[in-house]
Amino acid sequence: MEEWFERLQELDIKIVAGNTDGDSDxxxxxxxxxxxxxIAHSVPVEIAEKLGAWVGERQGKAMVQPCEFVIxxxxxxxxxxxxxxxxxxMKPEEICNFVKARI
Structure with a gap:
């Protein structure tokens, strides 16, 4: 994603990421x-659900599934x-094309 960062910035697209892993990971x-x-860390399941993320289960534990949004x-x-x-x-090139065409 970083290789596309300049192009995204030219379109005034900001990237913010969230992760359920802890600070060190x-x-x-x-x-x-x-x-x-x-990248935000330690995002709890409750917050992920409020953002619209799908929460599944793996090995008996809740697991927030990957999700992406264009806002x-x-x-x-x-x-x-x-x-x-x-x-x-989502691929960076697709995001750039989408934003140029629709936003």
Missing amino acids: TAETHANHDLSFP RPDGTVAASMYTTTQLGR
Whole structure:
């Protein structure tokens, strides 16, 4: 995602990420991928549900499934994507094209 960061910024697209992992795991991910956008950590299931995330179960534990949102400047959701695997994520180029065409 970072390679697209400048192009996203040119379109005034801001990236904010959230993670259910703790501070140290999230910091490690942030550092390992040299990310420049903020990542919230320790997001509880209750907050994820309020954001519209789908909560599944794995090995008897609640697990927040990956979800992505494109938010309009007025705060409404323009697009969203939910997945239960590592497949099917929004691609930066698709986000740029979507924003240029619809927002």
